[in-house]
Structure formats: structure tokens, C-alpha cells
Amino acid sequence: MAGAAFIANSAMAQDRNAQGGPESSAFTLQTDQPRTPEQEAVRFDKADISLTILPEQKAMRGVGVLDFTALAPVDRLVVELDALFDVSDVQVDGQTIARDGWSNPEGRMTIQLPRTLQAGETTSLRIAYGGQPRTARRAPWNGGWVWATAPTGEPWIATAVQLDGCDLIFPCIDNSNAEPRQVDIHITAPSNLSAPANGTFQGKTDNGDGTTTWNWTVRHPNIYAVNVTVGPYEEVSGDYQSRFGNVIPMHFWHLKSDKPEDVQRLFAEFPQMLDFFEQTVGPYPFGYEKMGVVETPHLGMEHQTINAYGNAFKQDERGYDWLLQHEFSHEWFANQLTNWNADDMWLHEGLGSYMQPLYARWLRGERYMQRELANQREGLLNRAPIVSRTSKTVDQVYNDPTGPGGDIYSKGSLVTHTLRMTLGDADFFRALRILVYGRPDPEPGNFTPQTRSTPEFNEIVNSVTGRNYDWFFNAYLY
Ligand SMILES: [Zn+2]
Known part of the structure; x- marks a missing residue:
């Protein structure tokens, strides 16, 4: 997510996103809370999410089919789903669960299984739901759904839920250790709009009623990465020949009202950034899917393989688009490497932010790196350690006075x-x-997404160097 320090740069995006509406429960608004024993007893194999977007009502209808494998005997399933949604039907393995067999008082939904599931057995939970989801109060920093209007008058819709969680969009386990192995996404929207999403495009269907369904599939998405973005887009695309031998498709969905020269200039930065990150860190983690960027009414968010871009093609003294570069860094630091707990979120934002000085160096030389580092020194809080080594929610890290904040x-x-x-x-x-x-x-092909903590990074540093760097982590991070 774009940092709090950048909020001042985005007054326009804030105003456009100022929205009210029904409020979710305090539980739902937190993300990365500890899992329940039932949640820890299952592996989340797949989510199949069908969402029908109703722009005029600022509402949606959804069906989520969640496949789990039991890792230990379990007689209840527990998932998170915002209680603002009305749940109309719950089924387990095709069998409807009676109304007294499930409850969702605060957004943590418990479903009684018809029989105890033994370790190794699989089950499929289907939840039909809908209504008006939480509107983002100030996306992306206070998130939810953004219902905007494009300059050409059509609906322009986005979601940003890093601080609030996937449960504002679909039933999920709202914890960074519960990434589903695969998510299939089907978004139905008015046919004059496009619905680019995570992963690989699986085709679209004209429903003959003025709506079109866009189908996507993504492997191992970060839990806050699955998103809905719908708007009057045009698409530019190209191929990037990677130094690792693979070819990476590049796609940019931009508003049809954008100036062609702006679009071309930003799209020309895609291969440059791929070049930098692949040379500096390693293979683009999702080359088997795509590098994807979509223009959004809010400033930005690291939605996996479909980064949200809302920086309005602004140019500054850096000589590159910092917002695009920041969100793209998260494909490595957030989506490939995911923090163990929100307490370790500097692994996303700190390592991600360091890619900016390194990119300045790569583009223009050492002095430009030093300038960016000097800029980053401005406005440090130093009010709390970056890492507390206790379990935290994302909101506590960003907004609690005892947390590290920016x-x-x-x-x-x-x-x-x-x-x-x-x-x-x-x-x-x-x-x-x-x-x-x-x-x-x-x-490409020899790694899968990693979930890591700060102490694990410390161990890696010790192991690589053959020396004990605990003092470094104690002095600078804890
Ligand atoms: Zn970020």
C-alpha cells in the first residue's frame, strides 16, 4: 500500500473517495487476527468466487465456493464474511445447512458440518450472499469498496481491503497464513465496462442481458490481493523477454479518457521495472500469469498481478512513476514473500520502499539513490520499534499509537x-x-510463495554470513 507519508500527495484521490454508508463490525474491520482452531485444522485449497456488480445500487451479489482439506478432525468450518452481507444460502458438499446450523454474528461465520471431517478428507462450502458492502471511507488507507464515476460518465468501481481484509469482498480466512492455493474469479458487470482481475484471463461471456461475465484464475493470491475493479477501460499489452528465459505478458487497463501519450509513457516503464527487479531481486514471481496494472479511483494497492494504479500519470523529479514502482515492488515483497503476521509488515513496506532508492541508483546513479534515502529520512516517527514480536492486526501496526505507523x-x-x-x-x-x-x-518454476517472519529473516542473515547478526535486529528493528 502507498505509505501514509504520501497521503498529502493524494488529496484528489481522497476527496473522490470520501464516502459513508453502513459500518462493518469492529471484528470485520480488523485483519490478520489469530485463526480459530477450526481454521488451523484445514488447508484452504481453492476459492471460486462469483460476483455480480450492481453499480446503481452500490451493491453486489456473490457466491463463494470454498474447498478445504482437513488436517485434523474438525466438525465445524469457520470463515470470515462481513455481516453487512445478507447470507441467503449455505451448503456443505451440496447439502443445504439449516438456518440454525450456521451463524455469523460479528463477521466470523461458523458452519456446523453434517459430520466430523477426518484428516485428509475434503469438503466444499458454498455461501450465497449479497447486499451493499462497506464503502471505503478513504481508500486505500481506510478501505472497502469505491464507487466512483469515470470522467466519461460510466461507473468506475474498485476495492482496497489491505487494512480490513478479504471478508469485505468474499468469504475467506482473513489471516495472512491462510492463502488459498487457487482462486477462480467470475465478475459480472454491465457490458460497457471491463473487469480485469488477478491471474490469467479465462475468457468472458456475454449474458445477453446487458451484462458480461469476466473469468480469471490466480494461484496463491495474497489474502488482501483478490479484488474487484470495473470500469470503462481500454487495454494495452505486450510481451517482456525475461533474462530468465520466460516471456512475461504485460497488460495495462487504463481509462478510455486517458491521453495516449500518458498511457504509452507509463507502459514504457513496465519492462524497465521488470528489468530492474529481475536483476536486483530475482525472477518476477508471477510470470506464468502476467504483469498487470489497472487504473483505479484510489491511489494504489498491490493487488497480485493486477496492481492498482491511481497516480494520474503524474511526473516528478524522480524520473519514474513512484506509485507504480512501489506497488510493483510488492509483487516480490507482499505477494511472493508474505509476512507471517502484520507485525512483520516492514518486510512488505520497508523492503519494498528500499527498492525505490535502488531503482534511482539503477536508473541514474549513486547520487540519486542518496537523494531518495535522504528524502526517506524526513518524517521518521521513532515512536515504537518497527517489529514488536507480538501478534498484531494490520490496523494496530498502521494506526495504533503504540505501533510503528509509517x-x-x-x-x-x-x-x-x-x-x-x-x-x-x-x-x-x-x-x-x-x-x-x-x-x-x-x-521460474522452482519456487512457491513464502510466508516469513522477521526472526526468520534474522536466521537467514546469520546462516548466509556465518555470523550472528541478532545484535543488528535487536538494535534496529525490535
Ligand atoms: Zn506499500
Whole structure:
């Protein structure tokens, strides 16, 4: 997510997103809360999400089919779903569950299984729901659904739920350790609009009633990455020949009202950024799907393979689009490497923010890196350690006065720079690759997404260097 320090730069996006509406429960508005024993007793194999978007009512109808495998005997399923939604039907393995067999008082939904599931057995939970979802009060920092109007008059709709969780969109387990292995997404919207989404396009169907259904499938999505974006888009695309031998499709969905020269200039940055990240960190993690960017009414969000871009093609002294670069860094630091708990979120935002000075260096040389590092020193809070080593929700990290707030960005970047200077490039980048990919020699196809904590990063650094760097983590992070 774009950092709080950048809020001042986005007054326009804020105003456009100022919305009210029904409020979700305090439970639903938190994300990354501890899982229940029932949630820990299942593996989340697949979610199949069908969403019909009703722009005039600012509402949606949804069906979520969630497939689980039991890891231990379990007699109830527990998922999160915003209680603002009306649930019209609940089925387990095709069998309707009576109304007294499930409850969803605060957004943590409990479904009694018809029989106890033994370890290794699978089950399929189907929930039909709908209504007016929570509108984002100030996307992306106070998230939910954004119901905007494009300059050409059509509905322009987006979601941003990093601080609030996937349960504002579909039934899920709202915890960063509960990534489904696969999500199939079917978005039905008015036929004059497009619905680009995560992963690989699976075709679209004209329903003959003025609506079209867009079908997508994505592997291992980050839990807050699955999103809905609908608008009057045009698409530009191209192929990127990776240094790792694969070809990565690049897609940009932009408003049809955009100036062609703006679109072309930004799209020309896609291969440059791919080049930088693949050379500096390693293979683009989702080359088997796409590099995707979609223009949104809010500033930005790291939606996996469909980054939200709302920086309005602004140019500044950096010579590149910082918002695009920041959100794209999250494909490595958030979507490939996901924090164990929100307490470790500097692994997303600090490592991600350090990619900006490194990109300035890669583009223009050492002095430009130093300038970006100097800029990042402005406005440090230093009110709490970056990492508390206790379980936290995303909201506590960002907004609680005892949390690190914006320090997970710039201070995280500066600490990362200090670590790089301390270790030297060879050990630093080797440790970084092991952290991100789980191995020092990543190639397309030989790694899967990783979930890691700060102490695990410390262990990786110790192991790569053969020396004890606990003092570094104690001094700078804890
Ligand atoms: Zn971010």
C-alpha cells in the first residue's frame, strides 16, 4: 500500500473517495487476527468466487465456493464474511445447512458440518450472499469498496481491503497464513465496462442481458490481493523477454479518457521495472500469469498481478512513476514473500520502499539513490520499534499509537540500507533471495510463495554470513 507519508500527495484521490454508508463490525474491520482452531485444522485449497456488480445500487451479489482439506478432525468450518452481507444460502458438499446450523454474528461465520471431517478428507462450502458492502471511507488507507464515476460518465468501481481484509469482498480466512492455493474469479458487470482481475484471463461471456461475465484464475493470491475493479477501460499489452528465459505478458487497463501519450509513457516503464527487479531481486514471481496494472479511483494497492494504479500519470523529479514502482515492488515483497503476521509488515513496506532508492541508483546513479534515502529520512516517527514480536492486526501496526505507523516504510528502507552496507552486496542479496524465494537460486518454476517472519529473516542473515547478526535486529528493528 502507498505509505501514509504520501497521503498529502493524494488529496484528489481522497476527496473522490470520501464516502459513508453502513459500518462493518469492529471484528470485520480488523485483519490478520489469530485463526480459530477450526481454521488451523484445514488447508484452504481453492476459492471460486462469483460476483455480480450492481453499480446503481452500490451493491453486489456473490457466491463463494470454498474447498478445504482437513488436517485434523474438525466438525465445524469457520470463515470470515462481513455481516453487512445478507447470507441467503449455505451448503456443505451440496447439502443445504439449516438456518440454525450456521451463524455469523460479528463477521466470523461458523458452519456446523453434517459430520466430523477426518484428516485428509475434503469438503466444499458454498455461501450465497449479497447486499451493499462497506464503502471505503478513504481508500486505500481506510478501505472497502469505491464507487466512483469515470470522467466519461460510466461507473468506475474498485476495492482496497489491505487494512480490513478479504471478508469485505468474499468469504475467506482473513489471516495472512491462510492463502488459498487457487482462486477462480467470475465478475459480472454491465457490458460497457471491463473487469480485469488477478491471474490469467479465462475468457468472458456475454449474458445477453446487458451484462458480461469476466473469468480469471490466480494461484496463491495474497489474502488482501483478490479484488474487484470495473470500469470503462481500454487495454494495452505486450510481451517482456525475461533474462530468465520466460516471456512475461504485460497488460495495462487504463481509462478510455486517458491521453495516449500518458498511457504509452507509463507502459514504457513496465519492462524497465521488470528489468530492474529481475536483476536486483530475482525472477518476477508471477510470470506464468502476467504483469498487470489497472487504473483505479484510489491511489494504489498491490493487488497480485493486477496492481492498482491511481497516480494520474503524474511526473516528478524522480524520473519514474513512484506509485507504480512501489506497488510493483510488492509483487516480490507482499505477494511472493508474505509476512507471517502484520507485525512483520516492514518486510512488505520497508523492503519494498528500499527498492525505490535502488531503482534511482539503477536508473541514474549513486547520487540519486542518496537523494531518495535522504528524502526517506524526513518524517521518521521513532515512536515504537518497527517489529514488536507480538501478534498484531494490520490496523494496530498502521494506526495504533503504540505501533510503528509509517516507520515500516521509510525507516524500514533505511534499516535495510544499513543492513546492505553492513553485509555487503553478495551476502545481502543472497539473504534477500532466500527470504523472498526460499532458495538462493530462484528460476521460474522452482519456487512457491513464502510466508516469513522477521526472526526468520534474522536466521537467514546469520546462516548466509556465518555470523550472528541478532545484535543488528535487536538494535534496529525490535
Ligand atoms: Zn506499500
